[in-house]
Amino acid sequence: MTPVLEVRGLSKAFGGVQAVDDVSFELRQSEFLALIGPNGAGKTTCFNMLNGYLPPSAGSVKLNGRELIGTPPRRIWRLGVGRTFQITATFLSMTVRENVQMALISHHRRVYDLFSRATRMYLDEAMALLDLVSMREQADRPCSELAYGDLKRLELAIALAHEPALLLMDEPTAGMAPSERVALMALTADIVARGHVSVVFTEHDMDVVFAHAHRILVLNRGRLIAEGTGAEIRANPLVQEVYLGGGRLFEKERGNA
């Protein structure tokens, strides 16, 4: 079976700094893949190249066999890649439901429609998506009033609106309370388990990573230094060395388990 995402030799240099150096990996159908690494390892740079915001110095990124490098972000979205942001980006002057409707309107290529009432379009689909992230009750609230955790869930609903084959989540739980983190990632894992979507996410919270990721990639100084399941990564001496104090982090996780 061909992989959903195939990354080959992805590299990015900023001046003399090799931020991402020859990174290659594959993502299989319905896989939940975590990209971890210490600060400055190149996770975000890697992500921005996957979603088209940053042109790489070298390498290729293929979605279902189709090259994404050189494609603008909005085309990448049309090809079936949804994304959530490290710092949430939503339409604050609209209601929660209208935010989801916007994604649906764009997906159905109706953004140049001058006469329909936007707020009445794709109502059922929008409500179904909000159900998926348990936000139905908040559908008519202005987006500007939402708590941060709810904004993150809303972003997830928006990202799923065009039934993407791939979901890119950049630090999905950053800035959330611990209980919210677990809930959000459990929800995402649930969506991966039932559907056709595969997910790549970056994450700092090791609890979240080890609890949910099917497979983990470890990045350090732009290079991929390890790859494997949670147990394999925990046992990897190279990873332990990179994380120095990280040993404690793993201990803690084990303690919780």
Add this chain to the structure above:
Amino acid sequence: MGFYLAQLLTGLANASSLFLIASGLSIIFGVTRIVNFAHGSFYMLGAYLAYTLVTTLQGGIPGYWFSVLAAAVLVGGIGLVVELTILRRIYRAPELFQLVATFGVVLIVQDATLAIWGAEDLLGPRAPGLDRAVRLMGEPIPEYDLALIAIGPAVLAAIWLVFHRTRWGVLVRAATQDREMVGALGVNQAWLFSAAFVLGSALAGLGGALQIPREAVSLQMDLSIIGEAFVVVVIGGMGSVTGAFVAAVLISVLNAFAILIFPQVSIVLPFVVMAAVLIVRPYGLFGRPGSEHGGAEEPEQPLRLLDQRSTMVLLALVAMLAFSPAVVSDFTTILLVDVMVATLFAVSLHFMMGIGGMVSFGHAAYFGVGAYAAAMAVKMLGWGMLPAMALGPVAAALAALFFGWFCVRLSGVYLAMLTMAAAQILWGVTFQWQEVTGGDDGILGVWPAEWASSDRVYFYLALVLCLGGIWLLRRVAHSPFGYTLRGVRDSRIRAEAIGIDTRFHQWMGFTLAGTLAGLAGAVFVFSKGSVFPDALSIGHSIDGLIMVLLGGIHALAGPVYGAMAMVLIEDWVSRLDYWRFIFGGIILTVVLLAPDGIAGGVRRLIQLVRRDAA
């Protein structure tokens, strides 16, 4: 050779005075993020004060230079008063509020100057000791020009020293880069802002004071310099004093030579240069990204469709308007056409600014293009009224397509400035191209067709076209297109991430707003029977901004209230002496006391009534 040297030196002398006013503007913008329209007024006040001081003191060389400096200091003091009483209260407001507030100051200063110094131009004395000309390569060069050429770089050096060698100067530079951070570090922002404003206004005053031996002191000095000063600041990069100097030299020298080849070019040249620079370097020659926005706005509330009762009320109002010609006088009928034209113009500007988030300082350009296209179709092509009226919005759409393509590449104040540049270019062309547009004399005798020539019939024609246009824009605001435009305004990155071509969408929004402004222009020209370059002027663009602000930018109904209020107030006050003073006062009252405009007031009133009823 000598002749070219003389041109070059004249250019450099002009550059010095332009630099003085532009550097002040740039410092004020850099630190406070205020686009200070009143800067031209400070320049004018500097000239008037220096005139009075020089002519009363009669103190020879020391007297002259003392007067110039004293005028600058006095203007700095006036700047302090303006800052403390008005601007300090609106630093957190969006840039539009500040612009309109400073325009209120412009109006008040104009009438105050008129009251104190009278309407006649005042010819200042020559500078003692510098009143002759020296011969360079056979050409006479005024000594005073040479002095000015030296003063510009000297002031630049002084500002540089202050900014790099004093603690205060370091704070000013820090605030220009990141004023939140400076505030977070415990610096007293209020006084930093005041001091920057005083320095900036004093520099404008100095620029004006130094002009008195070169040109007559007049009431037109303020608005004639402000456009060019804005251009210099934008080309140099907002907040950069060095940039202001380079840009002033660039513009003035280019101008000095360009008029040799093509004398009419001087009106549009600065704006053409600015447009060219902004396209290559969107933040100006020495500017940096991230310095373009005013204060953050509160998030807007979601749009709501009209409920049944509101629809009934609205229909009743429209019906009342439709039956009004049967009841009211012909004069009122004509006034109502003015109101409808102004409303359509304001609604189209609101569509662009409120919905699209693109603040335009030059929306009158498209109104004017619509009016001129219709007028020229009648006069030169011999078209009938209806086809000519249809040509108006089409021509405006083409103009908006052309200029919009450049404008949507920028955002914030830079976008606003480019829209102003576009409007100034079109205004300059209209003003200069005598054979085609009639120049200053405008186009006269553009009357409606026979069947529509009575005031009453034309009223209904205007009613259908203007209400149709307003209805269309309202409908679009609620449509996917309008929602997407708001989405791009709220979060460009999110819009891009759900597959929207943000730039193209803004371009189309810009064009639609321009098209409807053109329709307003076409209705306007047949109701007046004539059109003059005023229709495209900055003043008319600002009228539009005031209407939107007066009505309240956060409500779809805002521009409707604003336009009605504006036309009625204008009709009332413009009959009075010193109407500018009153009008400026009204503007300041609205900005300071009711920042959500009439629409906000009406909303609060309705809430109050409902609460009482419940």
